[in-house]
Amino acid sequence: MLQRTCNTILALWFIFPFSFGFCEEETFYRDVAIIGGGASGTFAALKLKEQGKSIIVIEKENSLGGHTNTYQDPGTRQTAEYGVQVFHNQLVVRDLFKRLNVSWTIAILQDDPFPPRFLDPKTAEPVHYSSPNATAALGAYAAQLAKYPDLERGFFLPDPVPEDLLTPFGEFLQKYPDIQDATFIAFSYGQGLGDYLKQPTLYVFKNFGLDIVRDISSGFIVTANHNNYDIYARAAEVLQRDLLLNSIVASTTQRDDNGVDMNIRTPNGNTRVLAKKLLITIPPKLENLGHFALDHCESITFARFNNTGYYSSLVNNTGLPQNFTAYSVSPDTQQNIPILPGVYNVVPTSIDGVFAIKYGSPSSLSDDYVKREIISYVKKLQANGHANPVSGDPTFVAYANHDPFELTVSPAEIARGFYRDFYSLQGYRSTWYTGAAFHTQDSSMLWRFTDSYVLPPLLKSFGS
Known part of the structure:
Protein backbone atom coordinates (compact mmCIF):
# COMPACT_ATOMS: atom_id res chain seq x y z
CA MET A 1 0.00 0.00 0.00
CA LEU A 2 2.82 2.39 0.91
CA GLN A 3 4.63 1.61 -2.36
CA ARG A 4 1.45 2.32 -4.35
CA THR A 5 1.03 5.63 -2.51
CA CYS A 6 4.62 6.59 -3.25
CA ASN A 7 4.26 5.74 -6.93
CA THR A 8 1.15 7.90 -7.17
CA ILE A 9 2.98 10.79 -5.50
CA LEU A 10 5.95 10.41 -7.86
CA ALA A 11 3.73 10.47 -10.90
CA LEU A 12 2.05 13.63 -9.65
CA TRP A 13 5.41 15.26 -8.90
CA PHE A 14 6.50 15.04 -12.52
CA ILE A 15 3.38 17.06 -13.40
CA PHE A 16 3.29 19.55 -10.52
CA PRO A 17 6.55 21.21 -9.35
CA PHE A 18 6.07 20.84 -5.59
CA SER A 19 7.14 18.22 -3.08
CA PHE A 20 5.00 15.95 -0.90
CA GLY A 21 5.57 14.81 2.63
CA PHE A 22 5.56 11.07 1.91
CA CYS A 23 8.86 9.24 1.15
CA GLU A 24 10.74 12.54 1.78
CA GLU A 25 13.66 10.97 3.63
CA GLU A 26 14.63 8.47 0.92
CA THR A 27 13.79 10.51 -2.17
CA PHE A 28 15.30 13.68 -3.67
CA TYR A 29 13.01 15.65 -5.98
CA ARG A 30 14.95 17.94 -8.30
CA ASP A 31 14.67 19.85 -11.54
CA VAL A 32 18.06 18.56 -12.72
CA ALA A 33 20.16 15.61 -11.56
CA ILE A 34 23.83 16.05 -12.48
CA ILE A 35 26.08 13.01 -12.84
CA GLY A 36 29.68 13.91 -12.03
CA GLY A 37 31.15 16.70 -9.95
CA GLY A 38 34.20 17.53 -12.04
CA ALA A 39 34.77 20.85 -13.79
CA SER A 40 31.68 20.59 -16.01
CA GLY A 41 29.29 19.17 -13.40
CA THR A 42 30.26 21.63 -10.70
CA PHE A 43 30.00 24.59 -13.06
CA ALA A 44 26.60 23.45 -14.35
CA ALA A 45 25.30 22.98 -10.79
CA LEU A 46 26.28 26.51 -9.78
CA LYS A 47 24.80 28.08 -12.91
CA LEU A 48 21.54 26.15 -12.68
CA LYS A 49 21.09 27.17 -9.04
CA GLU A 50 21.62 30.78 -10.07
CA GLN A 51 18.77 30.31 -12.55
CA GLY A 52 16.49 29.10 -9.76
CA LYS A 53 16.57 25.40 -10.63
CA SER A 54 16.80 22.74 -7.94
CA ILE A 55 19.70 20.36 -8.54
CA ILE A 56 21.48 17.36 -7.09
CA VAL A 57 25.09 16.40 -7.96
CA ILE A 58 25.98 12.70 -7.79
CA GLU A 59 29.76 12.25 -7.54
CA LYS A 60 31.60 8.97 -6.98
CA GLU A 61 34.62 10.58 -5.27
CA ASN A 62 34.69 12.15 -1.81
CA SER A 63 35.09 15.67 -3.20
CA LEU A 64 34.37 17.81 -6.24
CA GLY A 65 36.98 18.79 -8.81
CA GLY A 66 37.56 15.90 -11.20
CA HIS A 67 41.00 16.34 -12.72
CA THR A 68 41.82 19.21 -10.39
CA ASN A 69 44.29 17.66 -7.94
CA THR A 70 46.00 19.76 -5.27
CA TYR A 71 48.25 18.37 -2.54
CA GLN A 72 49.02 20.40 0.59
CA ASP A 73 52.06 19.44 2.61
CA PRO A 74 50.87 18.89 6.21
CA GLY A 75 54.00 20.42 7.69
CA THR A 76 54.76 23.46 5.53
CA ARG A 77 51.17 23.96 4.19
CA GLN A 78 52.70 24.53 0.76
CA THR A 79 50.70 23.24 -2.18
CA ALA A 80 51.53 21.35 -5.35
CA GLU A 81 49.20 20.99 -8.31
CA TYR A 82 49.35 17.57 -9.97
CA GLY A 83 46.22 17.94 -12.08
CA VAL A 84 44.82 21.12 -13.67
CA GLN A 85 47.55 23.76 -13.71
CA VAL A 86 46.18 26.97 -15.26
CA PHE A 87 43.01 28.54 -16.67
CA HIS A 88 42.31 30.58 -19.78
CA ASN A 89 41.93 34.32 -19.49
CA GLN A 90 38.25 34.23 -20.41
CA LEU A 91 35.20 36.03 -19.08
CA VAL A 92 33.56 32.78 -17.99
CA VAL A 93 36.60 31.98 -15.80
CA ARG A 94 36.78 35.45 -14.27
CA ASP A 95 33.03 35.43 -13.55
CA LEU A 96 33.19 32.04 -11.87
CA PHE A 97 36.13 33.05 -9.70
CA LYS A 98 34.31 36.23 -8.71
CA ARG A 99 31.18 34.22 -7.87
CA LEU A 100 33.21 31.95 -5.58
CA ASN A 101 35.42 34.72 -4.18
CA VAL A 102 38.56 33.05 -5.54
CA SER A 103 41.44 35.49 -6.01
CA TRP A 104 43.45 35.13 -9.19
CA THR A 105 46.32 36.65 -11.11
CA ILE A 106 47.81 36.47 -14.60
CA ALA A 107 50.90 34.34 -15.07
CA ILE A 108 53.04 34.01 -18.16
CA LEU A 109 54.59 30.58 -18.12
CA GLY A 219 49.30 34.84 -19.83
CA PHE A 220 47.02 32.32 -18.14
CA ILE A 221 44.87 32.80 -15.06
CA VAL A 222 46.18 31.12 -11.91
CA THR A 223 44.74 31.11 -8.42
CA ALA A 224 46.49 33.65 -6.20
CA ASN A 225 47.01 31.13 -3.40
CA HIS A 226 48.28 28.44 -5.82
CA ASN A 227 45.52 26.10 -4.71
CA ASN A 228 43.19 25.18 -7.54
CA TYR A 229 41.16 22.88 -5.33
CA ASP A 230 40.01 25.98 -3.45
CA ILE A 231 37.63 26.57 -6.39
CA TYR A 232 35.80 23.34 -5.67
CA ALA A 233 35.94 23.62 -1.90
CA ARG A 234 34.10 26.93 -2.21
CA ALA A 235 31.69 25.47 -4.74
CA ALA A 236 30.91 22.69 -2.27
CA GLU A 237 30.05 25.33 0.35
CA VAL A 238 27.54 26.84 -2.07
CA LEU A 239 26.02 23.50 -3.08
CA GLN A 240 26.08 21.88 0.39
CA ARG A 241 22.97 19.68 0.69
CA ASP A 242 22.74 19.37 -3.08
CA LEU A 243 25.74 17.03 -3.12
CA LEU A 244 25.77 13.24 -2.91
CA LEU A 245 29.48 12.40 -2.59
CA ASN A 246 30.95 8.90 -2.60
CA SER A 247 27.78 7.97 -4.49
CA ILE A 248 26.96 6.20 -7.75
CA VAL A 249 23.87 5.44 -9.80
CA ALA A 250 22.92 1.84 -9.04
CA SER A 251 20.04 1.64 -11.52
CA THR A 252 17.65 3.75 -13.57
CA THR A 253 14.00 2.74 -13.62
CA GLN A 254 12.76 5.62 -15.75
CA ARG A 255 14.42 7.92 -18.27
CA ASP A 256 12.07 9.34 -20.85
CA ASP A 257 10.29 12.53 -21.84
CA ASN A 258 8.52 12.55 -18.47
CA GLY A 259 11.71 12.64 -16.40
CA VAL A 260 14.22 10.42 -14.65
CA ASP A 261 13.94 8.00 -11.73
CA MET A 262 17.25 6.66 -10.39
CA ASN A 263 18.38 4.55 -7.46
CA ILE A 264 21.57 5.90 -5.89
CA ARG A 265 24.05 3.99 -3.75
CA THR A 266 25.45 6.32 -1.06
CA PRO A 267 27.64 5.76 2.03
CA ASN A 268 24.47 5.95 4.11
CA GLY A 269 22.55 3.41 2.08
CA ASN A 270 20.43 3.55 -1.04
CA THR A 271 18.32 6.58 -1.89
CA ARG A 272 16.21 7.69 -4.80
CA VAL A 273 16.45 10.68 -7.12
CA LEU A 274 13.59 11.87 -9.28
CA ALA A 275 14.40 14.68 -11.67
CA LYS A 276 12.78 16.35 -14.62
CA LYS A 277 16.10 16.48 -16.48
CA LEU A 278 19.38 14.58 -16.33
CA LEU A 279 22.78 16.13 -17.09
CA ILE A 280 25.59 13.60 -17.59
CA THR A 281 29.11 15.01 -17.36
CA ILE A 282 31.19 11.85 -16.87
CA PRO A 283 33.05 10.22 -19.80
CA PRO A 284 30.33 8.60 -21.94
CA LYS A 285 31.91 5.16 -22.20
CA LEU A 286 29.60 2.16 -22.04
CA GLU A 287 31.20 0.92 -18.84
CA ASN A 288 30.34 4.26 -17.17
CA LEU A 289 26.76 4.37 -18.39
CA GLY A 290 25.63 0.80 -17.84
CA HIS A 291 23.22 1.81 -15.06
CA PHE A 292 21.39 4.49 -17.06
CA ALA A 293 19.08 2.21 -19.07
CA LEU A 294 20.63 3.06 -22.44
CA ASP A 295 18.63 2.31 -25.56
CA HIS A 296 20.08 0.91 -28.78
CA CYS A 297 20.77 4.32 -30.32
CA GLU A 298 22.71 5.50 -27.27
CA SER A 299 24.60 2.23 -26.86
CA ILE A 300 25.90 2.05 -30.42
CA THR A 301 26.98 5.71 -30.24
CA PHE A 302 28.93 5.42 -26.99
CA ALA A 303 30.42 2.05 -27.99
CA ARG A 304 32.42 3.77 -30.74
CA PHE A 305 34.70 5.58 -28.32
CA ASN A 306 38.28 4.56 -27.68
CA ASN A 307 40.31 6.24 -24.96
CA THR A 308 43.83 6.92 -23.79
CA HIS A 402 42.50 10.31 -15.07
CA ASP A 403 41.41 7.29 -17.07
CA PRO A 404 39.48 7.13 -19.39
CA PHE A 405 41.14 10.28 -20.68
CA GLU A 406 40.94 11.37 -24.30
CA LEU A 407 37.85 9.83 -25.93
CA THR A 408 38.29 9.46 -29.68
CA VAL A 409 36.69 7.80 -32.67
CA SER A 410 38.26 6.75 -35.96
CA PRO A 411 38.77 9.14 -38.89
CA ALA A 412 36.12 7.16 -40.81
CA GLU A 413 33.59 7.74 -38.02
CA ILE A 414 34.43 11.46 -37.91
CA ALA A 415 33.98 11.73 -41.68
CA ARG A 416 30.62 9.95 -41.48
CA GLY A 417 29.30 12.61 -39.12
CA PHE A 418 29.85 11.02 -35.73
CA TYR A 419 29.97 14.35 -33.87
CA ARG A 420 26.83 15.61 -35.58
CA ASP A 421 25.02 12.47 -34.41
CA PHE A 422 26.68 12.62 -31.00
CA TYR A 423 25.50 16.18 -30.41
CA SER A 424 21.99 15.24 -31.56
CA LEU A 425 21.62 13.23 -28.33
CA GLN A 426 21.26 16.48 -26.39
CA GLY A 427 17.81 16.46 -24.80
CA TYR A 428 17.01 12.92 -25.94
CA ARG A 429 15.06 11.08 -23.22
CA SER A 430 15.27 14.14 -20.93
CA THR A 431 19.06 13.74 -20.90
CA TRP A 432 21.72 16.34 -21.61
CA TYR A 433 25.49 15.99 -21.83
CA THR A 434 28.67 17.97 -21.31
CA GLY A 435 32.27 17.15 -20.47
CA ALA A 436 35.53 16.58 -22.30
CA ALA A 437 34.13 14.13 -24.88
CA PHE A 438 31.89 16.95 -26.13
CA HIS A 439 34.71 19.48 -26.40
CA THR A 440 38.22 19.07 -24.93
CA GLN A 441 40.19 18.21 -21.80
CA ASP A 442 40.29 21.78 -20.49
CA SER A 443 38.31 23.20 -17.55
CA SER A 444 38.05 26.72 -18.96
CA MET A 445 36.87 25.63 -22.38
CA LEU A 446 34.37 23.22 -20.83
CA TRP A 447 32.92 25.98 -18.66
CA ARG A 448 32.42 28.13 -21.75
CA PHE A 449 30.96 25.23 -23.76
CA THR A 450 28.56 24.29 -20.97
CA ASP A 451 27.51 27.91 -20.46
CA SER A 452 26.97 28.60 -24.16
CA TYR A 453 25.73 25.36 -25.71
CA VAL A 454 24.33 23.08 -23.01
CA LEU A 455 22.60 25.09 -20.31
CA PRO A 456 20.59 27.50 -22.53
CA PRO A 457 18.69 24.75 -24.39
CA LEU A 458 18.39 22.70 -21.18
CA LEU A 459 16.78 25.64 -19.41
CA LYS A 460 14.60 26.37 -22.41
CA SER A 461 13.30 22.79 -22.28
CA PHE A 462 11.51 23.64 -19.03
CA GLY A 463 9.33 26.13 -20.89
CA SER A 464 8.33 29.53 -19.57
Missing part, protein backbone atom coordinates in the same frame (compact mmCIF):
# COMPACT_ATOMS: atom_id res chain seq x y z
CA GLN A 110 58.35 30.98 -18.08
CA ASP A 111 61.04 28.75 -19.44
CA ASP A 112 62.59 26.39 -16.93
CA PRO A 113 64.99 28.34 -14.68
CA PHE A 114 67.46 25.45 -14.94
CA PRO A 115 68.40 23.63 -18.15
CA PRO A 116 66.13 20.57 -18.44
CA ARG A 117 67.39 17.10 -19.18
CA PHE A 118 66.02 15.32 -22.23
CA LEU A 119 65.85 11.63 -21.43
CA ASP A 120 64.71 8.41 -23.04
CA PRO A 121 61.29 7.47 -21.55
CA LYS A 122 62.31 3.80 -21.30
CA THR A 123 65.91 3.97 -20.04
CA ALA A 124 66.14 7.47 -18.46
CA GLU A 125 69.40 7.91 -20.36
CA PRO A 126 70.27 11.24 -22.05
CA VAL A 127 69.09 11.82 -25.60
CA HIS A 128 70.80 14.34 -27.85
CA TYR A 129 68.04 16.90 -28.36
CA SER A 130 68.03 20.67 -28.72
CA SER A 131 64.81 22.62 -28.26
CA PRO A 132 64.11 24.62 -31.43
CA ASN A 133 63.05 28.24 -31.44
CA ALA A 134 59.34 27.69 -31.88
CA THR A 135 58.15 31.30 -32.33
CA ALA A 136 57.71 31.21 -36.11
CA ALA A 137 56.37 27.65 -36.04
CA LEU A 138 53.73 28.57 -33.45
CA GLY A 139 52.60 31.37 -35.75
CA ALA A 140 52.30 28.92 -38.63
CA TYR A 141 50.45 26.46 -36.39
CA ALA A 142 48.05 29.21 -35.30
CA ALA A 143 47.39 29.99 -38.97
CA GLN A 144 46.34 26.36 -39.47
CA LEU A 145 44.05 26.54 -36.43
CA ALA A 146 42.50 29.74 -37.76
CA LYS A 147 41.11 27.78 -40.70
CA TYR A 148 38.71 26.07 -38.28
CA PRO A 149 37.58 28.72 -35.76
CA ASP A 150 34.49 26.71 -34.76
CA LEU A 151 36.73 24.08 -33.16
CA GLU A 152 37.32 26.54 -30.32
CA ARG A 153 33.62 26.23 -29.46
CA GLY A 154 33.25 22.46 -29.66
CA PHE A 155 33.24 19.65 -32.22
CA PHE A 156 31.57 21.91 -34.76
CA LEU A 157 32.98 20.51 -37.99
CA PRO A 158 32.62 21.54 -41.61
CA ASP A 159 30.64 19.19 -43.84
CA PRO A 160 32.38 17.42 -45.46
CA VAL A 161 35.13 17.17 -42.86
CA PRO A 162 38.42 18.49 -44.35
CA GLU A 163 40.97 15.79 -45.04
CA ASP A 164 43.62 17.64 -43.03
CA LEU A 165 41.61 17.16 -39.84
CA LEU A 166 41.35 13.41 -40.48
CA THR A 167 45.04 12.96 -41.28
CA PRO A 168 47.32 11.44 -38.62
CA PHE A 169 49.20 14.30 -37.04
CA GLY A 170 52.58 12.86 -38.03
CA GLU A 171 51.55 13.03 -41.69
CA PHE A 172 50.12 16.52 -41.17
CA LEU A 173 53.55 17.64 -39.93
CA GLN A 174 55.18 16.31 -43.09
CA LYS A 175 52.65 18.16 -45.23
CA TYR A 176 53.22 21.45 -43.35
CA PRO A 177 56.91 21.48 -42.35
CA ASP A 178 56.74 25.12 -41.23
CA ILE A 179 54.94 24.03 -38.03
CA GLN A 180 57.33 21.21 -37.13
CA ASP A 181 59.38 23.25 -34.66
CA ALA A 182 56.23 23.76 -32.58
CA THR A 183 55.56 20.02 -32.30
CA PHE A 184 57.16 19.44 -28.92
CA ILE A 185 55.41 22.45 -27.36
CA ALA A 186 52.07 21.21 -28.71
CA PHE A 187 52.83 17.74 -27.40
CA SER A 188 53.77 19.08 -23.96
CA TYR A 189 50.56 21.11 -23.64
CA GLY A 190 48.44 18.32 -25.12
CA GLN A 191 49.55 15.55 -22.79
CA GLY A 192 47.19 12.62 -22.56
CA LEU A 193 46.64 12.06 -26.28
CA GLY A 194 48.44 8.74 -26.22
CA ASP A 195 50.01 7.88 -29.58
CA TYR A 196 50.33 11.52 -30.50
CA LEU A 197 51.60 11.26 -34.07
CA LYS A 198 48.92 8.73 -35.02
CA GLN A 199 45.99 10.70 -33.63
CA PRO A 200 43.83 12.47 -36.22
CA THR A 201 44.94 16.10 -36.43
CA LEU A 202 41.46 17.09 -35.23
CA TYR A 203 42.26 15.88 -31.70
CA VAL A 204 45.62 17.65 -31.59
CA PHE A 205 43.92 20.87 -32.66
CA LYS A 206 41.25 20.40 -30.00
CA ASN A 207 43.82 19.92 -27.24
CA PHE A 208 46.25 22.63 -28.32
CA GLY A 209 43.99 25.30 -29.76
CA LEU A 210 44.08 28.99 -30.60
CA ASP A 211 43.21 30.16 -27.11
CA ILE A 212 46.13 28.26 -25.60
CA VAL A 213 48.52 29.63 -28.22
CA ARG A 214 47.37 33.17 -27.38
CA ASP A 215 47.66 32.64 -23.63
CA ILE A 216 51.19 31.30 -23.95
CA SER A 217 52.27 34.84 -24.82
CA SER A 218 49.63 36.92 -23.00
CA GLY A 309 45.26 6.69 -20.27
CA TYR A 310 46.72 9.60 -18.30
CA TYR A 311 48.13 9.41 -14.77
CA SER A 312 49.54 12.06 -12.48
CA SER A 313 51.62 11.66 -9.33
CA LEU A 314 53.73 13.35 -6.70
CA VAL A 315 56.76 11.37 -5.57
CA ASN A 316 59.32 11.97 -2.82
CA ASN A 317 62.43 10.25 -1.46
CA THR A 318 63.96 10.34 -4.94
CA GLY A 319 67.34 11.90 -4.16
CA LEU A 320 66.87 14.22 -7.13
CA PRO A 321 68.16 17.77 -6.65
CA GLN A 322 65.47 20.42 -6.31
CA ASN A 323 66.47 21.99 -9.64
CA PHE A 324 66.03 18.73 -11.57
CA THR A 325 63.68 18.81 -14.57
CA ALA A 326 63.46 16.12 -17.22
CA TYR A 327 61.38 15.72 -20.36
CA SER A 328 61.00 12.46 -22.23
CA VAL A 329 62.11 12.39 -25.86
CA SER A 330 62.72 9.35 -28.02
CA PRO A 331 65.96 9.27 -30.01
CA ASP A 332 64.64 7.81 -33.27
CA THR A 333 61.06 9.08 -33.65
CA GLN A 334 59.54 11.86 -35.70
CA GLN A 335 60.20 15.16 -33.90
CA ASN A 336 61.56 13.05 -31.00
CA ILE A 337 58.02 12.50 -29.67
CA PRO A 338 58.34 9.83 -26.96
CA ILE A 339 56.90 6.38 -27.46
CA LEU A 340 54.24 5.59 -24.89
CA PRO A 341 53.34 4.10 -22.47
CA GLY A 342 55.90 5.98 -20.47
CA VAL A 343 56.76 9.00 -18.38
CA TYR A 344 56.05 12.42 -19.88
CA ASN A 345 58.16 14.48 -17.52
CA VAL A 346 59.61 14.89 -14.05
CA VAL A 347 59.42 18.41 -12.61
CA PRO A 348 60.07 19.85 -9.15
CA THR A 349 57.28 21.34 -7.07
CA SER A 350 57.32 24.12 -4.48
CA ILE A 351 57.46 21.40 -1.79
CA ASP A 352 61.06 20.48 -1.09
CA GLY A 353 61.87 16.96 -2.26
CA VAL A 354 58.50 16.36 -3.98
CA PHE A 355 58.45 15.89 -7.77
CA ALA A 356 55.49 15.80 -10.13
CA ILE A 357 55.64 12.89 -12.57
CA LYS A 358 53.13 12.47 -15.40
CA TYR A 359 52.60 9.17 -17.21
CA GLY A 360 50.69 8.45 -20.40
CA SER A 361 49.50 5.51 -22.46
CA PRO A 362 47.60 4.93 -25.73
CA SER A 363 45.14 2.80 -23.73
CA SER A 364 43.98 2.20 -20.16
CA LEU A 365 46.40 0.69 -17.66
CA SER A 366 46.00 -0.51 -14.10
CA ASP A 367 47.12 1.71 -11.26
CA ASP A 368 49.47 -0.98 -9.98
CA TYR A 369 51.20 -1.16 -13.36
CA VAL A 370 51.55 2.62 -13.70
CA LYS A 371 52.88 3.03 -10.18
CA ARG A 372 55.47 0.29 -10.72
CA GLU A 373 56.58 1.94 -13.94
CA ILE A 374 56.92 5.37 -12.33
CA ILE A 375 58.97 3.99 -9.43
CA SER A 376 61.07 1.96 -11.88
CA TYR A 377 61.77 5.11 -13.88
CA VAL A 378 62.86 7.02 -10.78
CA LYS A 379 65.21 4.20 -9.90
CA LYS A 380 66.69 4.41 -13.40
CA LEU A 381 67.24 8.15 -12.82
CA GLN A 382 69.07 7.24 -9.63
CA ALA A 383 71.13 4.53 -11.34
CA ASN A 384 72.10 6.92 -14.13
CA GLY A 385 73.61 9.38 -11.68
CA HIS A 386 70.88 12.05 -11.62
CA ALA A 387 70.16 11.63 -7.91
CA ASN A 388 71.96 11.68 -4.60
CA PRO A 389 71.98 8.48 -2.52
CA VAL A 390 68.83 7.95 -0.41
CA SER A 391 67.69 5.33 2.03
CA GLY A 392 64.65 3.35 0.92
CA ASP A 393 62.51 3.41 -2.22
CA PRO A 394 60.77 6.40 -3.77
CA THR A 395 57.26 6.82 -2.39
CA PHE A 396 54.03 8.34 -3.64
CA VAL A 397 52.79 11.44 -1.86
CA ALA A 398 49.76 11.60 -4.16
CA TYR A 399 48.46 9.82 -7.24
CA ALA A 400 45.54 10.39 -9.61
CA ASN A 401 44.13 8.18 -12.34
